[in-house]
């Protein structure tokens with residue numbers, strides 16, 4: 001797993017998983033954009049969730065509700081009044097913080113001179129319609145759950161479901177977090193995967209327990225390790241006002257053990273809150289009187305011939321926190337084989353020369369110098385880290401005379417490639433790219449023809465993202481695919497064409513496995529079935 005967030009931030013940017021939002025305009029705090037590999041990873045995670053929770057269950061329906069909802073939703077859900085964090089201002093540097101996330105001291109300047117905490121509502125307000133009348137506003141939803149409660153009757157009536165059953169939804173949520181931080185862990189725009197599971201009152205506790213187990217097993221199935229996933233039973237004084245019990249699933253992120261998902265027993269609070277004639281419903285939860293709703297959100301129990309308000313179990317997970325957890329768990333810097341001292345020594349010397357010549361180079365801007373020195377230190381600290389970022393530094397404005405860096409790269413790269421690798425050990429199902437097709441020689445018409453044919457056939461199977469890469473020597477290409485977590489590389493070589501020593505290898509390719517780095521020959525005719533089976 002990753003040791004620092006920096007490892008993930010740097011890999012994400014370098015290889016195209018996740019970029020800071022609006023970067024060319026100086027950024028927008030609390031927003032990130034998913035790049036070519038990130039969008040695949042995120043979609044795969046969401047699909048795995050949908051598959052397990054909707055397709056593979058008998059008792060679930062899916063919906064996709066609007067982000068904008070009637071603002072009364074947020075009055076009766078309790079968000080207008082209670083969806084607040086305690087905010088403090090630093091009297092010294094004027095920075096704002098969430099009081100419960102700082103230990104009585106400003107993290108920026110260290111001052112203990114703070115204002116009294118005051119409530120700050122996290123909902124984004126937005127005008128709806130062309131008339132700028134003070135009443136024509138709504139909120140960007142801060143959770144997807146309310147879209148499910150408001151559609152409870154629609155789903156019930158259109159599907160004739162019997163209790164227990166659930167409604168699942170994935171989608172964007174927005175929170176004006178006072179201090180977004182820790183990469184995509186706490187952002188202002190994010191995605192949630194939420195289930196509201198409706199049960200008969202009295203069966204709620206057993207279902208709550210069952211959902212906690214289910215959700216833990218699902219996170220394990222997408223690659224998180226048991227050691228890093230910790231269930232935490234909230235204490236009575238920590239519970240939200242609607243919850244009877246909540247179990248948080250905490251994950252050991254690079255920045256610490258923090259919430260990945262919350263699984264709450266919300267009783268009949270939500271359906272009760274959004275119902276009319278609440279007095280007639282026999283609610284267990286205390287709800288605010290509702291003078292606007294036009295429906296009773298009840299269920300007719302055919303056995304007892306009574307209308308009841310179901311209890312709700314809510315497993316609520318963050319997609320972005322899920323991506324971060326999966327990425328962090330998968331990350332490894334590995335020594336491929338022991339590096340003999342006589343191979344390392346010249347590299348270490350080159351590194352020393354590099355650092356010296358950078359610090360002495362008069363032509364470099366201060367920024368370029370600092371960046372290069374930092375890069376040098378990083379390489380020194382972990383020779384296994386790739387040097388790809390040097391490429392970026394080479395094109396920095398003002399970075400003339402960086403011949404030294406190029407030379408260093410020339411010396412270090414082969415050693416790094418031979419003895420070390422950065423690898424993402426994703427479950428194949430989650431890997432952004434499933435297969436890389438690699439021609440052993442990029443200009444050999446026979447090899448290229450066969451390789452492109454394989455790429456086309458795998459692509460048209462419609463079940464996997466496949467790439468073709470001929471931009472380097474084969475060892476380098478393997479390392480590049482390791483670094484983005486591609487589980488299989490398919491190499492077309494002279495043996496494939498029947499030009500090798502052993503005629504029996506004609507029409508076979510090398511399949512190289514990411515984790516074990518083992519290679520085997522597979523017949524082209526069997527390749528698709530073979531890969532599909534390994535993909536799970």
Ligand code: ATP
Nearest residue numbers: 175185186187190259260261262316317318320321
């Ligand atoms: P926290 O205490 O960390 O602010 P929360 O308890 O407010 O989180 P919930 O309201 O339970 O979070 O939301 C359910 C899930 O949505 C969380 O477990 C998390 O995965 C995700 N989530 C909540 N806020 C954010 C955010 N600002 N950025 C990314 N994901 C978030």
